Amino acid sequence: MMEPSGDEPSPGLEAAVHRRHDGTFRWEQVEMLAYKQEGSAPFRDVTRQVLINAPELACELRYFEIAPGGYSTLECHEHVHGVMILRGRGSCLVDATVLHLDTNDLVRVPPMTWHQFRAGEDEAMGFLCMVNTARDRPILPTEEELSAMRQNPVVAAFIRH
């Protein structure tokens, strides 16, 4: 795929700057990663790929994909998420609000706000997430915090933990 053609005189530069999408939400030279270490936090069926990451850029752009029925970790942190849904549909909890998300929708997760993303039961959801490269680690809820959240029936019905 990297062979030079008539109008691509610099295959070295092409390989360094262009990462083609393969049509299945995988990209050339982009490694498929575990979302998190198994057992480190509750989640189900989430993958992670780092799409844009350069020493000159102060943010990273990651692509997360949640399989049907899967969910990201319920967590919070100081750093902000700037999210765009790239594939499919799903939902997310932000604080005590459930958002229904469709392709290309945008979501901002404010600092220190509990949040969790879920794919639909029958449909994967993939999303871009922009974060500062220098950022704090996520915090998981304590049992007391979980109990407090579950006082709200909408939140109780949504969260997976």
Add this chain to the structure above:
Amino acid sequence: MMEPSGDEPSPGLEAAVHRRHDGTFRWEQVEMLAYKQEGSAPFRDVTRQVLINAPELACELRYFEIAPGGYSTLECHEHVHGVMILRGRGSCLVDATVLHLDTNDLVRVPPMTWHQFRAGEDEAMGFLCMVNTARDRPILPTEEELSAMRQNPVVAAFIRH
């Protein structure tokens, strides 16, 4: 569209964090902007929308759309572009290399590298572009630099200025 429903108890938070895509590459609460001031630099048929911009984030995510036959400005700058094609197909020049771009492809434009994006003749191209919020202003080529670039027939055929 912002009315609270049974499971959306915080319409204030929803409006603050969720910007729905309308199906035509426009988003709620996102202003359609001119690409640049007319006459400030050569370009044709480009629009700009700032999708993600928050005081806590060190980068912005912008969406540019180039109409069929249109092109961005041929320019360079110290700051890096992290690009993902979101809609359609087109091409770009990076240094002396022409890249053919398809939906979801990624492109990194290194520092101080001449670059220009073009839509196809019959198809618009829309792309996300991540940049540091604090960044330098683009530089346009001098006549001497343009002449030097045009020594390469591939570059000469590609650029619009």
